[in-house]
Amino acid sequence: MNFIFLSPNFPKSYWNFCRGLKNNGVNVLGIGDAEYDSLSPELKNSLNEYYKVSSLENYDEVYRACAFFAFKYGKIDWIESNNEYWLLRDARLRTDFNVNTGLKNDKIAGIKYKSKMKEFYAMAGVKTARYHIVDNYENSLEFIREVSYPVIVKPNNGVGAAATYRLDSDEEFNFFYETYDKDIEYIMEEFINGELLSYDGIVNSKKEIVFETAHAYPTPIMDIVNEKKDVTYYSYRIIPEDLKEAGRKTVQTFDTNSRFFHCEFFRLLEDKPGLGNKGEIVGLEVNMRPPGGYTPDMMNFANNIDVYQVWANMICFDEGKFDVDSRPYHCIYVSRRDEHNYVNSKEYVLEKYKNNIVMIERMPDIFSAAMGNDMITARFETLEQCLEFENDYLKQY
Numbered sequence: 001m002n003f004i005f006l007s008p009n010f011p012k013s014y015w016n017f018c019r020g021l022k023n024n025g026v027n028v029l030g031i032g033d034a035e036y037d038s039l040s041p042e043l044k045n046s047l048n049e050y051y052k053v054s055s056l057e058n059y060d061e062v063y064r065a066c067a068f069f070a071f072k073y074g075k076i077d078w079i080e081s082n083n084e085y086w087l088l089r090d091a092r093l094r095t096d097f098n099v100n101t102g103l104k105n106d107k108i109a110g111i112k113y114k115s116k117m118k119e120f121y122a123m124a125g126v127k128t129a130r131y132h133i134v135d136n137y138e139n140s141l142e143f144i145r146e147v148s149y150p151v152i153v154k155p156n157n158g159v160g161a162a163a164t165y166r167l168d169s170d171e172e173f174n175f176f177y178e179t180y181d182k183d184i185e186y187i188m189e190e191f192i193n194g195e196l197l198s199y200d201g202i203v204n205s206k207k208e209i210v211f212e213t214a215h216a217y218p219t220p221i222m223d224i225v226n227e228k229k230d231v232t233y234y235s236y237r238i239i240p241e242d243l244k245e246a247g248r249k250t251v252q253t254f255d256t257n258s259r260f261f262h263c264e265f266f267r268l269l270e271d272k273p274g275l276g277n278k279g280e281i282v283g284l285e286v287n288m289r290p291p292g293g294y295t296p297d298m299m300n301f302a303n304n305i306d307v308y309q310v311w312a313n314m315i316c317f318d319e320g321k322f323d324v325d326s327r328p329y330h331c332i333y334v335s336r337r338d339e340h341n342y343v344n345s346k347e348y349v350l351e352k353y354k355n356n357i358v359m360i361e362r363m364p365d366i367f368s369a370a371m372g373n374d375m376i377t378a379r380f381e382t383l384e385q386c387l388e389f390e391n392d393y394l395k396q397y
Contacts, residue, residue, distance in 0.1 A: 001316065002027045002073045004066060006081035006090065007056060008043055009034050013297060015043035017082060020312025022046045027073060031065045032056065062089070066097055077101060078315065082260060082289050087112055101205075103288075107255045111288040113156050114187050117254075121283035124249040126265075127275055128283045134186040137177055144173060147190035152222070156185040164222050166191065192275070192282060194266030196220060199239070199247025200291050200299070202307075202314055205258045207251065210320040211310050213299055213327075214239040214247070215291070224370060228339065230394045231372040234332035234386050235302045243267075246281045254286055258318075260311065262287040293371050294333065294359065301358045301379050302331035329379035332386040334393045335363065335372025343395045346374065353378055353389055 008018050008030040018028045019042065030043075030050040039050065051068060053061040070076050078101050079093045091108035093099070103111070110116050118128045132143035133156065144151055144167075153176060154164035163184075167173045180186060201212035217233040224231055239247075243265060250263045264284040271277050290296050290311075299307045303326050310320040336342060350357065359377035376393060380386050 001025075001077045002029060002069065002075065003078040003080070003315070004029045004031060004069060004076055004093075005047075006030075006062070006079070006086055006093075007032050007083060008047065008050075009039055011083075011293075012040070013294065014082065015040060015046055016296075016308035017311060018043060018046035020306070020309040021315065022048075023309065024312055024316040026312070026316065029069045029073065031062060056086070056089070059089070059092070062093065063096065066093055070097065080259075084287050084289050084292075087289065101258060103255055110255055111286060114154070114285050115156055117285050118283075120253045120286075121250060124246070124253040124283075126246050126250055126281070126283040129189040129192050129275070131187055131189045134177075134180075134188050140177065140188060141170075141173070143188060150191040152189045152191055153180075153186050154189075156187040164225070166222065166226075190275075192266050192272060192284075193269045194282060195269060196284070197240075197243055197265045197267055197281075198291060199243055199250070199263045199265065200261065200295070201251075202260055202311055202320065203251060203256050203258070204314050204318045206318070207257055209248065209251070210314050211299075211305075211307065211322070211324070212239065212244070212247070213302070214243055215295070215298075221370060224372075228337055228369075230337060230340065231335040231370070231375075232333065232390050232394060234330055234383070234390075235298055237302070237327050237330050237381075237383075242281050246283070250283065250286065254288065256288060258314065259288055260290040262289065262291040293367065294361075294375075294377065297359065298331040298333060298377060301377065302329045303327050304329075329381060330383055330386050331358070331377065331379045332390060333375065333377050334390050335375040336394065337368075338373045341397050342393075343397060344392055346393075349376065349389075349393045352392065356380055356385075356389065 003021055003026050009032050021028045027048050030047045033053050033056050036050050051065040076097050076099055079099050081090050091103050091105050094102050095104040121128045134140050150166050150168045196217040198215045202210040204210050214236045219229050223229050247263050263286045266282045268276050268278050268280050296307050305322050310322050313321045356378040361375050363371045363375050
């Protein structure tokens with residue numbers, strides 16, 4: 001099997017996907033814009049060959065790299081990046097090289113454009129917020145009058161919480177409309193007061209769930225990015241039944257074959273007329289790739305598994321080959337910001353929870369807006385222990 005992995009060095013943990021494939025005897029062929037000498041020894045050992053391009057943004061260069069691999073090794077069986085930023089690039093390359101193990105150009109819109117996602121949620125029987133594609137001033141204002149402030153605006157084809165804004169008044173809407181990039185299509189949605197939840201996992205070629213888990217994000221990512229709030233989120237040992245039901249139905253309606261999924265939902269914190277009652281599940285958006293940051297590693301710590309190898313096993317054998325009943329911990333990610341002052345020293349927290357901490361890292365600046373600066377990841381048997389740890393690390397003066 002010839003597997004082309006785009007950008008295998010970024011995020012840095014993605015070399016583990018290549019390792020999993022190599023363990024299964026796959027011919028792993030990397031394409032990236034980093035110098036070969038800058039790649040980690042672990043990644044080098046996980047690749048059969050690496051082709052450097054000057055920029056992954058240059059489609060012609062990436063196309064020529066794939067053509068070189070096809071000429072040298074024969075038919076390409078898979079092209080994948082597992083990265084939301086490159087989903088459209090992946091689909092175009094699969095189309096041009098007739099690779100049928102992933103989405104091509106004709107189906108990629110359903111997992112890239114937020115407005116299209118709502119159609120698939122509807123097929124799953126999951127409600128979503130009302131929306132409007134920002135076109136002209138009058139139509140946008142009419143939508144606001146229909147749903148009332150606040151509204152959320154964000155790129156229809158966007159990554160994470162980038163360029164996402166909450167508008168609370170005509171003055172803020174006017175400023176947005178006068179200043180936003182007209183070359184980017186924006187979607188406007190009614191505001192939902194809810195706790196963000198995700199249903200995450202891996203499906204095989206028949207859309208059978210190979211692995212599933214779920215996470216809770218108490219602080220909205222938009223507030224984390226825009227208001228520089230501290231970062232915290234955690235995994236569930238037992239997935240709430242209503243979230244599992246909505247997640248499984250959603251996975252079945254989207255084009256999710258043979259890949260990771262990250263489906264986002266709100267649990268309503270108050271009644272929302274025309275949408276649902278407090279406590280109900282509402283769909284937000286989907287990302288058909290691994291959840292961001294170190295979430296795959298959190299899956300490993302929580303479940304005592306190797307999710308990178310589970311994914312590689314799905315690629316090669318259409319099954320995960322791991323203990324599905326292993327779910328001993330909640331895993332929690334907490335991260336401080338440099339500009340805040342905290343009650344407890346980092347040293348105090350490290351000593352108190354030394355038997356629970358599984359990862360410590362200073363986050364790169366490129367990730368700090370969404371992931372904070374000083375990260376600690378820990379695991380506990382109960383959610384109460386997770387929240388006590390969170391309070392000890394993030395409590396401010």
